[in-house]
Amino acid sequence: MALLELKNVTKDFGAIRALNDVSFSVEPGQVVGLMGDNGAGKSTLVKIMSGIFQPTTGSLELDGKAAHIHSPGEARSLGIETVYQDLALADNLSAADNIFLGRELKRHIGPFRFLRRREMNARAVELFGELKSETRASDLVRSMSGGQRQAVAIARTRLADAKIILMDEPTAAISVRQVAEVLGLIHRLKDAGIAVILISHRMPDVFAVCERVIVMRRGTKVADKPISQTSPEEVTALITGARETA
Amino acid sequence: MMSDTVQGFSNVRRTRFWQKGFLASQSAYVLAALIVLIIIMALASPNFLTGGNIGNIVRNFSFIAIAALGMTLVIITGGIDLSVGSTMALTATVTSLTMVGLNGAGFHPFPGSALIISLAAGLGTAGLIGFLNGFAIAKLKLSPFVTTLGTLSIVRGLAYVTTYGRGTAPAGPDKELFLALTSGQIAGIPVGFVYLIAIALIMWTALNHTAWGRHVYAIGGNESAGRLTGVNVDRVKIQVYMLSALAAGFNGIIISGWLGSAPANLATAYELTIIAAAVIGGANLAGGVGGAAGAIIGCILIEVIRNGLVLARVDPYWQQTLVGCIIVAAVLVDRFRSLRNT
Ligand SMILES: Nc1ncnc2c1ncn2[C@@H]1O[C@H](COP(=O)(O)OP(=O)(O)OP(=O)(O)O)[C@@H](O)[C@H]1O
C-alpha cells in the first residue's frame, strides 16, 4: 500500500496554475527525486503535502486514508516532516531553539510549564553529531554559514519519528563534504524505512540516492520513472522541454 | 563540552561570555551609561542621592515602566502599540467611575468588594482594547501602527465622553484601600515599584524559560518560520497586545491613585515616552530583540536625565530634546557595535 498518494492535484494562485492534475504515490522507505526548472511547481507541491497550501482540486491519501492537512503542525503529527527551501529559521534564536520551535520540551511545575533547556541543547548536539555537522547548538542562527543553517533545518526533521521527509533543495548551499553527509543521511533514512522526497537541481545527487525520479514542467508531471530506466541526459531533456514526455 | 568544541575548524572560536547574552546587548551598554550618569549627577549635585529625591525618581519611572514592559513584548514581535497612553486614561476612568457608581448605589457587601469590582471593570476594559488591537493586527492583517493609532484616538475620545471631559475621582468606602494599594508604601518602598519588579520578574521568566517566550521572539525574528513550524502566531500576537493594554491599564490605575483622581487627559502623549524607554533599553523596532531589564533601564535613564535637569535648574523644555538625542545615540551605538561584529 502506498504511504502517500496524490490524486489529480491542481493548485491555482489567481490566474497562475502552479500545479496541473498531478498524481503520484510514494511507498514506505522509497526515495523519490523531484526535478524541474525554476517555477515548475516543485515547492508548491511540497507545500501541499506539508499542509501550507490546500489543493484547489484533487486529494491526498496517507496510508490509504483520505488526508486533509490544514497546517504544518497537523502534517507533522501525521508523520510528514519538511525542510523548506527558505529553511524557515528565526535568525535571532539559537540553533537548539530553532530545532525545537513549536514543539519545545517542557517541565511541569505546578500549573506552569518551563523549558527543559539542558535537554533540548543536549538533543541538538546529538542531532548535529549524527549529521556530522560543525554546528553549535547554542549559537545564534544569525551568525551561521549557509551549510550550518541547512543543518539546523535538517536536524529539525529528525526530532520525531517521521514516515516521510520532504526536502526542498537541502543541498543548495553546502559544501561537497556536507552534500555527501546529507546524501548519506538519506540512505540511512531509507534503511530505517522512512520515505524521502528530494527536490534538487543537482543531477548527480538525484542519481546517487533516488530510486525514482519525477520531472515537473510548468506545473505538469511529465515523467515518473525508475532511476535505472533513465539517464541524466533524458532527465535534462525532460526538464528543459527538449523532450515532451517519457 | 561537546557543544563548545568544533572539531577540525581551527578558525571557529568559542564565543566569549561578553560576546553573547545580556552583556553583548544594547541594554548592557545603556546600563553602563546610566551608572556613569548617576555617578556624575551624584558628584555634581548634593541633592541627587538624597532619600527624598531617589523616592521621586522611583515613583516617576514607575509611572511608565509597567507599560514599557508591555510595550517591549509588542516590539519584540515586530509590532508597536500607540494606544497605551489612552488605555491608561480609560482604564483609570472606568475604575474610578465604577467605584463612584457602586458608592452611589450603596453596593458594598464586604470590605474591598467595590474595589475588586472596579479593578475588574477597569482591567477588563484594558483587556478588551488589547484584544481588539490584537485581533485587527493578527487576524485582519492590519498594520500595527495604523490600528493602534486608531485606538489611540478612539480610546482617548471615550475617556472624555464618559466623564464629559472632566475626569473622575475614586470615591466610596474602599477609597482609602484604593489609595493605599496604588500610592502607598511597603517598608518604605513605593508599591508601584514593588509591582514593577514583580511583573518584570514574571516577564523575564516567561520570555526566557517558557515556550511562549521563544514564540514571541521567533515571531519577531521570522514570522513565517514561526507559522511553518507550527507556532500559533495569531494567538501569540493577540496575547502580546492584550498584555500591553493590561500593563498600560494597570499603570494608569496606579497613576490615578497618586493623583487622587483620573483626569480625562491622564497620560496624554505618554506612548512616546514609553516607546522611547523601550527602544533606549534595547528593544529593536524591527522585531526579535528586547527584554524586561532593558525596558526598566530605559525608563530609569529617561527619568534620571529629567531629574538631573531639574536639579541643575535647566529649562525643562530641554528635556524632550535631550531624550530624543539619547534615543538616537542608543541606536547608533548599537548600530556601530553590530557593524563591528559582522
Ligand atoms: N504563494 C504564491 N502566490 C502566487 N503564486 C505562487 C505562490 N507560490 C508559488 N507561486 C507560483 O507558482 C509557480 C511555481 O512555483 P514554485 O515555487 O512551486 O516553483 P519551484 O519549482 O519550486 O521553483 P524553484 O526551482 O525556483 O524553487 C510559480 O509560477 C510561482 O510564481
Ligand SMILES: [Mg+2]
Ligand atoms: Mg522551489
